[in-house]
Amino acid sequence: MCGFFITGGEQHVRATKEGQEQLRIFEEQGLGDKKFFEGDEIGMADLAFGSLAWWLPVMSEIAGVKVIEAESFPRLHAWIQRFKEFPTIKETLPDRSALLTYFKDRRATFLALAKS
Template identity: 45%
Template sequence: MEEVKLLGFWPSPFVYRVIWALRLKDVQFDYVEEDLSNKSELLLRYNPVLKKVPVLIHGGKAIAESLVILEYIEETWPQNPLLPKDPHEKALARFWMQFGLEKMRPIHQAYFPAIGEEREKAAKQYQEVLKILEDQCLGDQRFFGGETIGMVDIVYGMLAYWFECMEEAVGVKVIEPSILPRLHAWVKNLKQVSVINDNLPHHGKLLAYYKTSREKLVSARSTLPTPSNHDAS
C-alpha cells in the first residue's frame, strides 16, 4: 500500500474532516502537525498555491482543500462508502456540502468577531441558515446520511464540537434546542460515534484558542480607521 500522510493543524475542523474520513475507511496514515506561523518546507512544497492545511499526500502526490480531499478519499478507497450510490442522492449530498461553503462561511465570519448587539443579529442570521439545513437536508433522520454518518455529516462536523467552543467564546448560543431541535439532537448523535468522539482536540485547549483568536479579531476591528466621505464604498 502506498504511503498516506496528512499535514494538519490541531484546531482545524477541516483537518478533522479528513481524519474522520480516513478512520471510517480504515486507511492507515501518518499525521504531521504543522506550525502555521512557521510553515514547513514540506507544506510549502506540497501546497505551494494556498500554503494551507489540510494536505493529503498519497504515494508522493498531494491533494489540497478538505472537500476535494474527501472526494479523493471516497474514490480511492471505496470501502465503507460515505456518499450514496444513487446518482440523484449523491448529487443532493454534494449540493448540501456546497451550501455550507457558500451560505454559512460569510455568516460565520460576521458572527465570530461580533460584539454588542451585533452578536444577537449575527446569531439570528446563523439560525436562519441552519434552519434551512435542518428542514431541507436533515429532516427527521438521525444523521444527514440516514442511520449512519456520511460525508455531509463529516462536512458539518464542526457544528458538533468546534462551534460549541465558538459559542462560548462569543457569548451567544446559536444551536438552541428550542429553535433547532433536530440539529441539536444530531449534534448529540454525532458525538456518540466512536470515530468522531475518539478524534477530537482537547476542549479546554480549543476554547482557549478560540478566545484568543476572537480577542485578536475584535482588537483589529477596533483599530480600523473610520471611513471618510472620500473613501470608496
C-alpha cells in the same frame, strides 16, 4: 455563520440571528427527520459538517450567545449529540479546553481588529 464570533455590539446580535437562519435551513432541508444527513448511518455530509458539532458550541460559549439550543433546533441539536458520541468520531475530537483557549485568543484578535 460565524459572524457572531468576530463582531460585537449591534453587529453581533444581527450576525447571531443570520447564523441561526442559516442553521434553520441546514436543519430543515439538510437533516430533516433523518438520524444523520444521509439516513441512519454517518455519511460524507455528516463528516463535512461535523466540525460544526464541536467548534460551534465552543465559539458560542466564548461569544456569549446560544446559537444552537435544543428548544430552537431540536433535530440539529440531537444530530450533534449523536455525531459526537459515534465511537470513531468521539476518539478523534480535539481537546475542548485547547479549543477554548484557541478561540478566546482568536475572538480577542478579531474584536481588536474591528476597533482599529
